[in-house]
Amino acid sequence: GAVVSQHPSRVICKSGTSVKIECRSLDFQATTMFWYRQFPKQSLMLMATSNEGSKATYEQGVEKDKFLINHASLTLSTLTVTSAHPEDSSFYICSARGRETEQFFGPGTRLTVL
Amino acid sequence: GQNIDQPTEMTATEGAIVQINCTYQTSGFNGLFWYQQHAGEAPTFLSYNVLDGLEEKGRFSSFLSRSKGYSYLLLKELQMKDSASYLCAVLDSNYQLIWGAGTKLIIKP
Numbered sequence: 001g002a003v004v005s006q007h008p009s010r011v012i013c014k015s016g017t018s019v020k021i022e023c024r025s026l027d028f029q030a031t032t033m034f035w036y037r038q039f040p041k042q043s044l045m046l047m048a049t050s051n052e053g054s055k056a057t058y059e060q061g062v063e064k065d066k067f068l069i070n071h072a073s074l075t076l077s078t079l080t081v082t083s084a085h086p087e088d089s090s091f092y093i094c095s096a097r098g099r100e101t102e103q104f105f106g107p108g109t110r111l112t113v114l
Numbered sequence: 115g116q117n118i119d120q121p122t123e124m125t126a127t128e129g130a131i132v133q134i135n136c137t138y139q140t141s142g143f144n145g146l147f148w149y150q151q152h153a154g155e156a157p158t159f160l161s162y163n164v165l166d167g168l169e170e171k172g173r174f175s176s177f178l179s180r181s182k183g184y185s186y187l188l189l190k191e192l193q194m195k196d197s198a199s200y201l202c203a204v205l206d207s208n209y210q211l212i213w214g215a216g217t218k219l220i221i222k223p
Contacts, residue, residue: 034211043201043215044157093156101145101162101205108156 002028004096006106013084014114021079021109023094029074030096034103035067038091050077084113116140118214120202125220126192134187134200134217142207148176148187149201151216157201160187189219197221 003026013019023033032051036044048064050056050071058064068080077096081088089112095103117139126132138146145164149157163169163178163185175188187200202214 043213046211046213049210091154101209102147102159103211105149105156105158110154 002026002096002098002104004030004094004104004106006094006109008109009107010110010112012112012114015085016083019081019084019111021081021092021094021111023077023079023096023106025075025096025098025104028096028098028104030077030098031074032097033071033077034095034097035069035077035079036093036095038093038108044093047079081111084111086113089113116204116206116212118202118204118212120200120214120217122215123218123220125222126189128192128194128221128223130192131188131190132192132219134189134202134219136185136187136202136214138183138185138202138204138212138214140204140206140212143180144205144207144209146176146178146185147201147203147205147211148174148185149203151199151201153198160200192221194221194223 005024007022035047038044046059047062048056048058050069052071052074056069071077093108094106097103120136148160151157161176168177173190178185199216199218201216203211
């Protein structure tokens, strides 16, 4: 299957700082990328869907000014958690979809905000 | 509303067979996925069904009945490494994945 990378895999930051997470499709062009958040022992929660070159579509309850998404190219999307707080600590996972229907997941980024 | 139901937790014995059920009610249907997720890791793809019937892939098989809004994942010859959460997800009419809460599978020796 296709490969999606995420960087960093783990980040610890102080409250109030901003954190950027990168998601890259390594061997295919991702027309659509998805950002998920997963709290312990819960299912994946879709935060937003982004298409290359257009604004991201955010799910209800997700603050677009807090979670900035940029899908600058067909292989790269970034999620920036601005002014992070302890309640933003979670496992953030991106996935990418090319021309087929399957989504390929990145390995995830564990964010801990102190 | 959209809804995906699957059992919260199941326990099975090493070497045995286990069937994890998933029922769904979604706005439209463009396929059903099963993913495996080990603790602390991202999900990995197991299967995709869009037509009725059984798809077999090694020790894992997935079944779909669109008229019943029902799918199951069948795991044979269980191994300890199969202990994980199994997520059922449906692609709705907007090609958006609707996720179940996952079934935690515990394998005992």
